[in-house]
Amino acid sequence: MLDLLQGFVHELRAAGLPVSMTENLDAMRAVEHVDIAERDVFRAALGATLVKHHNHWKAFETVFDVYFSLWSPGVDGAEGDELWESLLSEAAGGGGGGELDRDELAQMLLDALMSGDRDALRRLAAMAVTMFAGMEPGRPVGGTYYLYRTLRQLDLDALGARMMGRAREAGDVGDGELDERLQHEEFEARLRELKELVEAEIRRRLVADRGVEAMARTLRKPLPEDVDFMHASRDEMLALQRAIYPLTRALAARLAQRRRRRHRGTLDFRKTVRASLSYGGVPAEPKFKNPHASKPEIMVVADISGSVASFARFTLQFVYAMASQFSKVRSWVFIDGIDEVTRYFQECDDVMDAVHRVNTEADVVWVDGHSDYGHAFDVFHDRHYNEVTPKSSVILLGDARNNYHASQAWVVGALQKRAKHVYWLNPEPRGYWDTGDSIISDYAPNCDGVYECRNLRQLERFVTTIAEG
Numbered sequence: 301m302l303d304l305l306q307g308f309v310h311e312l313r314a315a316g317l318p319v320s321m322t323e324n325l326d327a328m329r330a331v332e333h334v335d336i337a338e339r340d341v342f343r344a345a346l347g348a349t350l351v352k353h354h355n356h357w358k359a360f361e362t363v364f365d366v367y368f369s370l371w372s373p374g375v376d377g378a379e380g381d382e383l384w385e386s387l388l389s390e391a392a393g394g395g396g397g398g399e400l401d402r403d404e405l406a407q408m409l410l411d412a413l414m415s416g417d418r419d420a421l422r423r424l425a426a427m428a429v430t431m432f433a434g435m436e437p438g439r440p441v442g443g444t445y446y447l448y449r450t451l452r453q454l455d456l457d458a459l460g461a462r463m464m465g466r467a468r469e470a471g472d473v474g475d476g477e478l479d480e481r482l483q484h485e486e487f488e489a490r491l492r493e494l495k496e497l498v499e500a501e502i503r504r505r506l507v508a509d510r511g512v513e514a515m516a517r518t519l520r521k522p523l524p525e526d527v528d529f530m531h532a533s534r535d536e537m538l539a540l541q542r543a544i545y546p547l548t549r550a551l552a553a554r555l556a557q558r559r560r561r562r563h564r565g566t567l568d569f570r571k572t573v574r575a576s577l578s579y580g581g582v583p584a585e586p587k588f589k590n591p592h593a594s595k596p597e598i599m600v601v602a603d604i605s606g607s608v609a610s611f612a613r614f615t616l617q618f619v620y621a622m623a624s625q626f627s628k629v630r631s632w633v634f635i636d637g638i639d640e641v642t643r644y645f646q647e648c649d650d651v652m653d654a655v656h657r658v659n660t661e662a663d664v665v666w667v668d669g670h671s672d673y674g675h676a677f678d679v680f681h682d683r684h685y686n687e688v689t690p691k692s693s694v695i696l697l698g699d700a701r702n703n704y705h706a707s708q709a710w711v712v713g714a715l716q717k718r719a720k721h722v723y724w725l726n727p728e729p730r731g732y733w734d735t736g737d738s739i740i741s742d743y744a745p746n747c748d749g750v751y752e753c754r755n756l757r758q759l760e761r762f763v764t765t766i767a768e769g
Contacts, residue, residue, distance in 0.1 A: 608727055
């Protein structure tokens with residue numbers, strides 16, 4: 301068990317969860333006081349000691365299900381043979397012999413679903429996997445394929461309809477529309493439970509065949525803060541959306557505390573002497589003058605064309621959610637034209653509403669709707685250069701793919717001379733920079749820093765850097 305726990309913790313770290321040595325020891329102490337056979341209690345004990353953020357819970361559950369699947373109830377070996385024989389006997393009317401077919405298994409599943417017998421469902425789910433999944437040892441096929449084959453044969457929609465029909469015959473469904481809906485939702489929940497049991501059994505058998513390390517690598521998914529902005533699925537986008545605000549709140553509190561510590565002023569002699577009276581005149585507690593911590597002024601200029609649009613959207617949301625850490629935030633967006641969108645964030649209480657208005661109302665297409673960094677920067681210089689001050693930190697967002705137009709890199713150089721800092725955030729991997737129509741190297745010499753920024757973790761690291769600067 302000790303080796304299994306160590307492998308489990310190692311895989312959590314590989315998945316991105318920050319598990320320290322102390323938390324590892326806490327988990328080992330916790331499992332000494334729980335019964336491993338009580339799976340839910342065992343999972344809760346490990347989760348309470350190893351998971352620090354609710355966004356990490358899904359990754360924890362996936363790793364847990366893989367590493368401890370062989371410790372979960374299942375149908376295997378002699379137990380599976382005995383159950384198979386008993387089911388065959390029951391299907392043949394108690395006389396033995398015969399073969400269990402799809403309809404007979406469906407009838408048994410229907411009885412178990414109606415009675416809510418979870419143990420029977422678990423065993424029948426395992427038998428369904430045996431009958432329909434077609435699993436072959438050593439075959440490099442993912443669990444999703446086996447799950448699809450099994451569920452297609454079980455036909456959960458038909459099972460749900462039969463459950464509703466039997467409930468109506470028994471008079472368990474009221475006459476009202478609400479009663480019908482509640483009963484339907486109850487049966488849907490039971491069918492979801494059956495699907496989860498089938499999935500768990502497939503995973504258990506795959507782990508037994510391939511080993512926990514191989515299965516963990518196959519099922520490993522990035523945490524929300526590690527999801528690539530430019531290649532996120534719809535579900536991952538939603539997870540990113542949910543992760544932004546808790547992350548910014550925690551980051552804002554951390555930055556405020558660091559500022560207070562760093563900006564401690566000179567010794568305040570009068571306050572120190574006054575405080576020393578309580579120590580008999582000994583200056584045991586020095587007092588300092590605490591000047592108001594300066595906050596940077598932020599100017600964001602973002603490309604919102606094509607695939608970088610999602611990156612710009614999340615960056616704008618992040619920056620405005622952190623607005624309390626900056627003295628002023630102004631923002632512009634561009635494609636081949638440029639438009640200041642600060643007004644949208646000032647007029648909307650919800651940052652997401654402001655971002656939606658940016659995407660739908662900003663005047664950013666002036667010619668053909670293809671990125672033209674040079675033209676956008678040129679217009680920005682003509683209209684707003686004098687508004688940049690030595691307190692301003694200018695953040696340029698984009699992949700620098702300029703469709704072979706003129707770069708106008710001199711504008712970025714002029715901004716660097718006038719502003720406190722000029723930073724460039726690029727959502728592409730470094731290996732893609734300066735390939736094709738990317739001209740990031742034209743702009744880089746005129747920036748104080750060019751950062752790869754593909755996910756929330758890298759964005760958080762960058763915002764911390766400028767907020768402390």
